[in-house]
Amino acid sequence: MVKNHGKKSRAKKRAQRTGASHTSAAAGTLHLHEPLPDVTVLPLIPHGSGPLDLDLAARLVAACHAECGPCQKSLAAQMVVDRTTLTALAGAVYGMVPTSGVHLSEATRSWVPAARAAVESGSGSEAAMAVAAMSEQDAAALLEDALDIWAAGDPVRLANLVKLVTGSRQRPADPMDAFREAGVKVVTLDDLDLGDDIDPYHLAPAYGVMPMRTNTPDGQPMPMLLLYPETEDAGIEDLEARTDWKRWGLHGMPDMDPRWRVRARISDRSLQGLVHIGADGEDDIELWRAAESVSMPAEWWDLLDRVQHMLVVGPVTEPEAPGAMEAASEAGELLAVVARVVFA
Incomplete structure (x- = not known):
C-alpha cells in the first residue's frame, strides 16, 4: 500500500512537471511537443517584478501548436497561477500586435491599453498589477486570447518583433566608458587637436x-x-x-x-x-x-x-x-x- 501511494505521488509530480494528465503520467506514456519555441525574449517584455517560468511558457505554446488538448488544459491551469509569466506571455502579443478586428474577451480588451503603455514606457508594473488583480476566470480568458495568437502565428517572427520594439528603447553604451571606469585614460581625436591634418570621416x-x-x-x-x-x-x-x-x-x-x-x-x-x-x-x-x-x-x-x-x-x-x-x-x-x- 505504501508502495502504491509512492507511485501515485510520483505520477502526480510528473504530471505537474510535464503538463500531462495524471493517467498518462502514471502509465509512463508522457510525450513532448517539439521543437519547443524560443521564448527567451519574454524577459524583454515589461512584466513587473518576479521570475518568469520560460519552460512552462514554451511547453504551453508548443502544446497549442500541436493542438494537444490535455496538455493545454493542464499547462494553462499552471500559467493562470503564475501571473508574472502570464503578463509577459500576453504582453508579447497585446503590447505591440494590432488587435483591430480581432475577437477578444472583455478582460483582454480592457487590459490591452495597459500592455501597450508598458511597452511604450518600458515599465510593466501597472500591467502586471492589473493581471495580478484579475479573477481566475478573467486571467484564463486573457491567457486563452493570447495563446490563440501565439498558436496562429510564427513564434520566431513574434520573438523578432519583440526584439524590434523593445530594442528600439535601448541604446548601447559607449565602449570607451568601460576603460574610463577602469581608470584608463582615453584620448580621442578631439583631445589631440590635430586640426585639418586628419579627416575623421576616413577613420x-x-x-x-x-x-x-x-x-x-x-x-x-x-x-x-x-x-x-x-x-x-x-x-x-x-x-x-x-x-x-x-x-x-x-x-x-x-x-x-x-x-x-x-x-x-x-x-x-x-x-x-x-x-x-x-x-x-x-x-x-x-x-x-x-x-x-x-x-x-x-x-x-x-x-x-x-x-x-x-x-x-x-x-x-x-x-x-x-x-x-x-x-x-x-x-x-x-x-x-x-x-x-x-x-x-
Whole structure:
C-alpha cells in the first residue's frame, strides 16, 4: 500500500512537471511537443517584478501548436497561477500586435491599453498589477486570447518583433566608458587637436548607399536611401552608437529628424552626403560621403525635388539580394529615420 501511494505521488509530480494528465503520467506514456519555441525574449517584455517560468511558457505554446488538448488544459491551469509569466506571455502579443478586428474577451480588451503603455514606457508594473488583480476566470480568458495568437502565428517572427520594439528603447553604451571606469585614460581625436591634418570621416566605419523609392502609408511615393556596410566595423552596433535612429519594422514611417540631412547637388543631379547637424550648426556626424558624382535618374530626381525628404534605412549587408531588407527587419536589425534633403 505504501508502495502504491509512492507511485501515485510520483505520477502526480510528473504530471505537474510535464503538463500531462495524471493517467498518462502514471502509465509512463508522457510525450513532448517539439521543437519547443524560443521564448527567451519574454524577459524583454515589461512584466513587473518576479521570475518568469520560460519552460512552462514554451511547453504551453508548443502544446497549442500541436493542438494537444490535455496538455493545454493542464499547462494553462499552471500559467493562470503564475501571473508574472502570464503578463509577459500576453504582453508579447497585446503590447505591440494590432488587435483591430480581432475577437477578444472583455478582460483582454480592457487590459490591452495597459500592455501597450508598458511597452511604450518600458515599465510593466501597472500591467502586471492589473493581471495580478484579475479573477481566475478573467486571467484564463486573457491567457486563452493570447495563446490563440501565439498558436496562429510564427513564434520566431513574434520573438523578432519583440526584439524590434523593445530594442528600439535601448541604446548601447559607449565602449570607451568601460576603460574610463577602469581608470584608463582615453584620448580621442578631439583631445589631440590635430586640426585639418586628419579627416575623421576616413577613420570611422564606412557605408555605401543605394537610392531607392518607397511609398508612405497613405500611398504617396517617397525617395529612399538604403545604407550598407563597406567596412567590417560598420553595421547595426555602429549605427546605434552614432545615431538616435529607431528600429523599424517596414510598417508606417519612422520619425522625421530635420537635423539629419541628405545633401544633393543640382548641377549634376547627384547625392553628396548624409550628415547630422549639431547644436552649433556644424556637421557632427557624417555617415556617408560620395566618392564621385553620379547623376540620378531624372524621374527619381524629380521625386526628390518634389518631396524634399528622404527615408534613410540601414544597415543591409547585401542590399541587392532579394528580400535582404525584409530579412534585416525580421531580425530586428534595421534602423530608419526620415531626413531632410538640402539642395546646393
